[in-house]
Amino acid sequence: MKHLSKRKIGIIGAGFSGLGLCYHLCKSGKAREITLFDKAGIGGGASGIASGLLHPYPGEEAKRSWMAKEGMEETTALLKVATESLGDAVAKQSGILRLAITDKQKEKFQKRVEISDDMEWWDEYQTKAFIPGGGYHPGIFIRSGITVHSSRYLQGLWKACKSLGAQFVKKELYSDEMEEFDQIVIAAGSGVQKFSECSSLPIAFTKGQILVCALPHHLRTIESSLIGKGYLALSENKEICYLGSTYERNYLTSDPCLGTATELIFSQMSHFIPCYSSFHVLDCLSDIRVINRKSYRPILGKLNTKIWVMTAMGSRGLLYHAYLGKKLCDALLDDNPSLIPAEVRI
Numbered sequence: 001m002k003h004l005s006k007r008k009i010g011i012i013g014a015g016f017s018g019l020g021l022c023y024h025l026c027k028s029g030k031a032r033e034i035t036l037f038d039k040a041g042i043g044g045g046a047s048g049i050a051s052g053l054l055h056p057y058p059g060e061e062a063k064r065s066w067m068a069k070e071g072m073e074e075t076t077a078l079l080k081v082a083t084e085s086l087g088d089a090v091a092k093q094s095g096i097l098r099l100a101i102t103d104k105q106k107e108k109f110q111k112r113v114e115i116s117d118d119m120e121w122w123d124e125y126q127t128k129a130f131i132p133g134g135g136y137h138p139g140i141f142i143r144s145g146i147t148v149h150s151s152r153y154l155q156g157l158w159k160a161c162k163s164l165g166a167q168f169v170k171k172e173l174y175s176d177e178m179e180e181f182d183q184i185v186i187a188a189g190s191g192v193q194k195f196s197e198c199s200s201l202p203i204a205f206t207k208g209q210i211l212v213c214a215l216p217h218h219l220r221t222i223e224s225s226l227i228g229k230g231y232l233a234l235s236e237n238k239e240i241c242y243l244g245s246t247y248e249r250n251y252l253t254s255d256p257c258l259g260t261a262t263e264l265i266f267s268q269m270s271h272f273i274p275c276y277s278s279f280h281v282l283d284c285l286s287d288i289r290v291i292n293r294k295s296y297r298p299i300l301g302k303l304n305t306k307i308w309v310m311t312a313m314g315s316r317g318l319l320y321h322a323y324l325g326k327k328l329c330d331a332l333l334d335d336n337p338s339l340i341p342a343e344v345r346i
Contacts, residue, residue, distance in 0.1 A: 007183055008033045009183045010181040010183070011037065013036075013038055013187035014045075014168065015045050015047030015187070015189055016050075016154070017317065017325065018187040019321075020322045020324075021185060021310060021325040022166055022325075024329035036167070036168045045189045046287035046289055047154060052318065053227065053318075054145065055144060055145040055319075056069070057140075058315070061112075062109055062112050079146070079148065085157070086156030089149075091148045092147040092234060095144075097225075097227070101137060119141065122139050124137055127139050130224075132221065134274075141224075147233055148318055152236060172191075175197060185309070185310060185332065186310070189287075198311070201299055201309070205291070206249055207246065207254060207287075209245065209246040209248070209256060209284060211244065211281050213243055213280060214240065214279070215234075216275075218278075219232075219241075226272070230268025243269060245315075246265065261284050266279075290314065298310070298324060299346055301337055301340060308332055324344065
């Protein structure tokens with residue numbers, strides 16, 4: 001294939017996907033110019049408000065994700081890049097505790113522990129001691145679990161990209177306005193629906209809301225984020241936490257709705273922290289996730305002679321953005337879509 005070194009590349013979207021790709025393109029040294037575009041700024045969309053729970057065992061049954069090892073390794077590497085660039089920690093690498101709320105989960109989680117050296121089984125007394133005021137639920141402690149401070153991470157990653165020569169323009173841009181670019185990548189999150197080139201992709205949209213809360217004093221001793229039915233994610237501020245999340249398919253607006261968010265999220269929290277009423281809500285954050293209608297995996301590929309796409313990360317953007325950003329970088333520079341893993345390639 002014709003090698004596309006020293007070409008001018010435009011990336012639409014400055015969230016996890018756009019910045020992960022941008023960094024790998026910058027490090028390759030094979031692009032003449034790389035420009036990021038986003039009307040909301042760096043991390044101004046769903047990525048910037050993500051709770052940051054990074055681990056390889058999502059879903060009700062905690063099955064190990066596709067390409068989990070590669071995803072964790074590549075994201076961890078970019079966390080290090082962002083930390084060094086920012087000069088401050090962008091994540092808390094202290095594990096994540098997943099609670100088994102149902103008997104089915106308890107059975108599945110115990111089986112996962114038997115085949116994984118990355119997990120510990122905690123009985124209900126261990127978890128109760130770990131979570132003051134919590135319920136009596138056993139669970140798995142995921143040693144590799146990381147709580148990423150998403151906005152700080154994205155700012156650090158952008159700083160690294162900028163130091164390598166990337167440019168950023170705070171502007172809403174469409175592919176037909178980018179004739180000057182040799183290659184264009186649409187990594188726009190929910191904005192992907194505005195591009196006619198993406199109209200045939202099997203994607204759908206869900207609204208996700210999280211609550212920003214003051215962390216109750218009796219819970220300020222916990223060192224790891226918690227996942228039950230819903231989650232409690234620690235923040236870079238020891239007095240603040242995030243509770244989430246909603247998955248609303250039938251929504252009227254992408255704007256925050258405190259009433260709906262509080263009702264849904266506190267209902268989830270009640271399953272593993274009975275004293276959820278002690279959380280004082282400070283803010284409600286909301287944005288739209290893009291999901292693949294056919295599977296939980298993202299969608300990547302080449303749409304036409306110069307336009308590529310990287311979308312449908314859903315709630316797994318942190319796990320996949322660095323690994324797939326590297327794969328898309330290689331495919332784009334060699335103009336060879338087959339370098340993208342077949343499981344996610346259009």
